[in-house]
Every structure is written in C-alpha cells, then in structure tokens.
Amino acid sequence: MKEFRIHGRGGQGSVAAAYLLAAAAFEAGFTCQAFPSFGAERRGAPVTAFVRIDSAPIHLRAQIQTPDFLIVQDDTLLLDHAITAGLKPGGAMLVNSERPGEAIAADFGCRAFCVPATALAVETIGKPIPNTALLAAFLGLSGLMPLEALASALKGRFKGDTLARNLALIDRTAASVPQGLWKEPADA
C-alpha cells in the first residue's frame, strides 16, 4: 500500500487533489481511498487530505500518520517543520515552490522535489490552483501510474475548456520533471 498526505490551504483544491489521485489510481487498475482531514473549512486555512493506493481492497479508515509521500501545495506550510511528521524512511516530498528542491531536502532531511505549480497553473489554466500540476509532476517522478490515468480522472471531473487547459497543464508539467526519479525497483 502507498499512503499519501496532501497539505494545502483552503481554496487550493487539496481535497480535489486527493480525489483526483484516487480516481487516477482506480483508472490505472489499483484500489483507492481518499478523504479529507475533517475540520472547519476556511479559505486560506491549512487543509490536509489523505490517499491510499493498493492492489488489494482497503479496509483501514484511520488518518494517515506514516505517509510514503507528501504533496505540499503551498510552501508557506513548510514553516511548520511538523509537516513531515511520520514520513516513512525513504519517503519523498513534492512541493509547489520556486525554491530549489535540494534546499528543502537539506532542511527536512528527506527526498524533496519542487515544481512551480502555481506559476504553471496561472500560465496554462489562468487560475492559481496548483493541484493538477502537482499530481502530474508526482506521476512523472514516481512512475506509479501512467499520466493517461490522471487524464481519465480529469475527464470525469471537468468539461470543455477547463478540461482542455488542465490536460495541457498536466502534459506540460509531467514532461518537465525527471521521469522515474522516485521510481522504486519493486514498482513493476
């Protein structure tokens, strides 16, 4: 099982990102579970969402304490060092940031990669919503599933121009990262 914790701020589509990642995993033939950390939703407030992906049915309902991967939608959230709490040894963090990933990796002592997802989103979809770009970057880095799975998940959620722009955004972002950098030999 692979477990993900997505950190963002209200309005950045963190819960939508969790649902999209789970839906993409389903499209790729995995089992999946996605849910938000339940709290009072306010724009700008920290939001956490969780995703589990497996090849067997998922029964566990607990919140994710020891994720394999962190996806961070807003780099101001890194001011709280507890953000990496419980990250598994060998786990990795993908951050929406203009900063170099090496600096963040050194700060937190874990594998880290940065993508300027907000800038890419503003250029391509005209809105500062980084979630789909980050997911595309993650799929490129991890090779966990093909980008087409995310495209299928997007087709289930968006239509028309919004869909077309998001598809362009994920193609562009996925191609911009080192392919398979986080790929595990066991991930066949």
Place this chain on the structure above:
Amino acid sequence: MREAIEGSLAIARAVAMCRPDVVAAYPITPQTHIVENLSRLVAEGQMHTEFVSVESEFSAASVVLGAAATGARAYTATASQGVLLMAEVLFNIAGLRIPLVMTVANRAVSAPLSIWNDHGDSMAVRDSGWIQIHCADNQEAVDTTIQAFRIAQETELPVMVCMDGFVLTHTMEIIDMPSQADVDGWLPPFEFDRRLDPANPKSFGMLVTPEYFAEIRHAHHAAMARALPVIEAADRDWAALTGRATGGLLAVEGDPEADVAIIAMGSTVGTLRAGMAADAGRAGPARLLNLRAFRPFPAEALRAALAGVKHLIVIDRAISPGLGGIVGAEVAAALYDMPDRPRLHNHALGLGGRDIPETIYADLLAAIKDLDAPGFSVFDADLAKLAPEDR
C-alpha cells in the same frame, strides 16, 4: 459498474435510482453532500422528484411524513443536531407507521460543539420506533439504501440508514454501482394501502386513550420483530441479483472458531478488519461481528453468532452518561439467558471524531487480559487530561 466515487455522491445516485417522488431536506449545516447532489440531479432533469428545500430539519421530517402518508415514495437525510431537531417528528413518523427512508450521516451531538463522527445522534432516537441499520463501508451504504426502500414498504415502518459522517460520507472509494435497470427490476413501485386519499377519507394520528395506547405500542414492537426476516430477505434477494450481500442483520467474519469476539457498528469494522490482518496472529484471532441492524435488535442471531465465545468486546461509538455503553448494555441483555455467556468488555471509542488507529485491534485484545478492568471504559480517553475526580 465499479467506480471510484465519494460516499455522499454514491448515496445520492442510489436514492435517485429508487425514484423517490419527494425529497425534503434542510440544505445547511449539519447536512451532507447527499442532498446537495440530489438537488443537482433534480435540477439537471435526471430525477423526476419534487425536491422541497425547507427551513429546518423539523420541517424536512414533516414534509416527508406528509408526502409518504399520501402514497409518495419519500426520502430525507440529516446528521447530528439535525436528527435531534427532527426528533419529535421521527416519533410521529414511526408511530404512524409511515414507510420512508432517511440517511443519517452519523455525527456527534453538542455540547461541546463537535462536527465529527460518532453515533450520538442516531442513538438519541433509538427508541423512536424506526428501523436502524448501520453500514460498514460505502458499498454497504449504497446497497442498504436501496434495500431500505423495499424494507420500508414491506414492513410499513420507516428505515434509518446510518453511515459514519465524514469517515464514509466524505470518502472516495471503489463502489460497484448498480444499474437503473437492476433497481427498477428489484424494487417494486411504492404502494401504501393506508395512504391519505380524498376519495376514501381517513385520519392519521388521532388521540388514543389509555384503552388502546398500550396495544398500539405492543403492535409496533411486534411489527419490529416481523421486520427481522424482512431485512434478511431483502439482503438475500439483493445478493441474488447483484452477487453482493450486505450482511443483513449482522455479519460474522474473522476466525469463526475464535473464542474472542468483537462487535462493532459502522466503519470501525473496516479498521478492525485491517488491524486483524496487520496483527498477523500476535494478539490472536477473533470473530468480528458487523452489527448492522440496531433496531430491530437481532438478539437471536447475536446469540447464535457468539456460541463458544469466552470474551466479547463490544464497541460503542456513543455513551449514555450514567450507564456507559449503549450497544454494550443491549448486548449484555441479549446474552443474559445464555448458559455459557462470554465475559463482556465494553468500550466506547472514537467519540467526537477521535481517530481510530489500526492498532486498536491489538490494543482491545490486550485489554482482555486485565482482570481488574472495569466493565466499561472510554477506551481512548486520555485520563491525564482530566481533573482527578473525573478520571
């Protein structure tokens, strides 16, 4: 067809497939996406339903009461304080024996204010005379919702489908969604012989003097007992069509020979299942009872499922202050006549959304060994946070 879908959306689509004539709901907190999705389906013309957006849960319950009384298939959903605001009408719906279906997205009740999951809301109306069925996952919730419409009209009793708020309602997972054709072929059109009809005037809910009140309550109790086989039959028939059984009154899994058993209602069952698998035999095996029907209470099925059990752990997701566990007390009563009844270990946990970890399985089994442990505890309470007199 298998889909990755959020619980609330799946329930809305399952309700839509049952073709309700009337849906009434209070649209604001505490409400789920269920009715939001239903109102969208109506607005998009995918459902031919009178959707009544009302100003309170009291009115939501009153509208579905009136609608069903005229022979309309009716549905509503609520949670938490909404259940309590409906309470007076819920007793009326049940007392008038009005068949309708309501989803309760189980959430804690104030005060203190909590928006999170536990079973305090539906437990507060457990004596209202509604059938109450709890669901362990979203697949069960979808299948149970469809079964509930059939159970309601066959028993002429209202059915409350309980699903854990947030933990199920807000979770996307893979659900095998039935087709409209499946539901149309399985669920007969709604018919209610006692319906209000201008051509055949009658009255509902008249004053009942002491000469008849006890008989009416007795009859209601008898009707609930007759609902037990109806709930089982609905599940058998649904399984014959879809290949999926929900478990009916209760489902037994885990090790059928184990002399330790755990009873839980709702999504806790899944975490216990995962905990048992992850434990790999260190804490030992257990029978896991997914108690689905809380009203009517399946005492006979429960006794049969617990034959040979020495230690029984009963999990409560609510508390009755001054008593302790509610499911625990009811299970104890049901087992009182058993010659070799198990020792009972009753724990409330996950109150007000306290996260239930995978290790709960091993922790609960380890607690059996403490012979001095009280019969009831709030298992995950950190007593160090409390004043000494409250520990």
